Amino acid sequence: MKIPARNHLAAGALCFLSLLSPAEGRTWTNTQGKTLEAEFxxxxxxxxxxxxxxxxxxTIPLNQLSKADQDFIAGQGTAAAPANPADNYKQPWPRTVKCPDNFKVETIKEEKGEYIYETPHFRFICDAKLGAGMIKRLGLLFEATHLANKTLPIGNIPPHDDSAKFPAYLYEKFSTYQENGGLEGTAGIFLGTTRPGDRGRILVPFQSLGVKSMGxxxxxxxxxxxxxLIHELTHQLMSPQAKQASWFCEGSAEYVAMTPYAGGRFNFGSNRSHIVSRVTEYGKKNTGGRALGDDFEAPGLEAFMNMPYTQFTNENANLHYGLAALMAYYFYHMDGKGDAQRIKNYMKAIQSGTSEKEAQKLLLDGRTYEELAKEIEQKWRKAGVKIRFRASS
Structure with missing residues (x-):
């Protein structure tokens, strides 16, 4: 875990707003001063x-609501997906997920050695004063990652209510990051816990956030x-059940992390080429990629899908992480009818307490591991990546 009839719709919404009679709920005001009583x-x-x-x-476009209403929505966490996993599975796969940047940042404490700030879903504990403005800019990545994971329709919704925050510890010096649990060669780390309800901690050095001092x-x-950082954040946001299998735990995190991101927006609709590039090449500025090439040998599929974490992260970790990313993409977009139905069935099963081995039968869906391996090889070969799974022992 280390490592476009837009104007027409807007006008329609405004006309509807002006015709509605009062009802119980919060009072909403549009940019023309007309009001509506309704619940968010x-x-x-x-x-x-x-x-x-x-x-x-x-349904009302955000830019047609008052600033007070937009601020209220930002305070609700701007969730674009249902809080109930059963409803989440029914949602279409998003092409893009955009987190609005109008969320609030609250300064909790600013004393020498400890500076604490909160966004809708995160609590930032810093050892140097960044200020609410800087946290607002940094927090957009955290909040967007939260929203992206909550929106993907695989039931992997953070299992906590929004009244509690996910803790993120930010360190000015890399040495301090290491003293508190960070590892050499890592850009961030998620420290999980087995305590029920505990969200664990994510540790990040300033340098990984692109924060540097200027005077x-x-x-x-x-x-x-x-x-x-997005990879580690995704681990923090995962439901505990999604972490049973190494390949899925790391593959699903790689999938989100390798999706193009900029300015609070994840582009899932065109992420395949980016994932392929990250897996087969060295990545942006020759860093971050798995560099497996477009033709590589992989472990036997059954062995890989049941690989213990200690083995997953051994000297072949780069291969395992890259293969896991391709596996996640396969089950999300290539398997069956391309509707992710089998991976949804798998997630429903493990969320209900089914063992990993039993849940994998839903991914196989009558196929043997060898037959599934052939299907994965064929689909990825058409996309320009030649995976050669070893025969099962």
Whole structure:
């Protein structure tokens, strides 16, 4: 774990807003001063979904709501996916996930040696003063990663209520990061826990965030690659059941981390070429890639899917992580009808307490491991990657 009839829709929403009669709920105000009583349901892309007391659903573009209303939505965590995994499975696979940047940052403490700030889902504990403005800029990556993981329709929803925050410890010096559990050669690390309800901790040195000192202040290097940090954040956000199998735990984290990200937006609709590049090449600026090449030998599929974590992270870890990323993409987009149904069935099973070995039968769906291996090889060969699974022992 280390490592576009837009104007027409807007006008329609505004007309609907002006015609509705009062109902119980929060008062919403549009940019023309017209009001509506309704409850907030969710954020769907850049549109707020509301319901009136009578059950009618109203969808309003964010930019047509008052700043106070936009701030209120930001405080709700701007979730674009249902909180219930059963509902999450029904959602379409997103092409993009965009986190609004109007969330609030609260300064909890600013005393020498400890500076604490909070965004809707994270608590940042820093050993140097970054200030709320800097945390706002850094926090967008954290909040966007939270939203992306919550939106992917595989039931891997963070299993905690939004009243508690995910802790992130940020260290000015790499040496301090190491003293607190960070490892040499890592850009961030998630330290999990077996205590029920505990969210674990993510540790990140400033340099991994692209934060560097400039006199008495700090600035951000916008070219800093965030792949490793997104990978570790995804681990922190995973449900415990999703961490049973090494290949899925790491593959699903690699999938999110290798998806193009910029300015709070994940582009899942065009991530295959980026994933292939990261797996087969060295990555941006020759860093971060797995460099497996486009023709490589892999362990036997059954052995790989049941590989213990200590073996997964051994001297062949680069191969295992890269293969896991391709496996995750296969089950999300290439398997069966390309609707991720088998991986959804698998996730439903492990979420309900089914053992990993039994849940894998849902991925096989009547196929042997050898037959599944051949299908994976064939699908990826068409995409330009030649995987050669060894025969089962």
């Amino acid at each position: 349901v969710k954020l769907d892309g850049q549109k707020a979904v509301l319901t009136r007391a009578g059950g009618q659903t109203v 008495s202040t700090y600035i951000i290097d916008r070219d800093k690659d965030a792949t490793t």
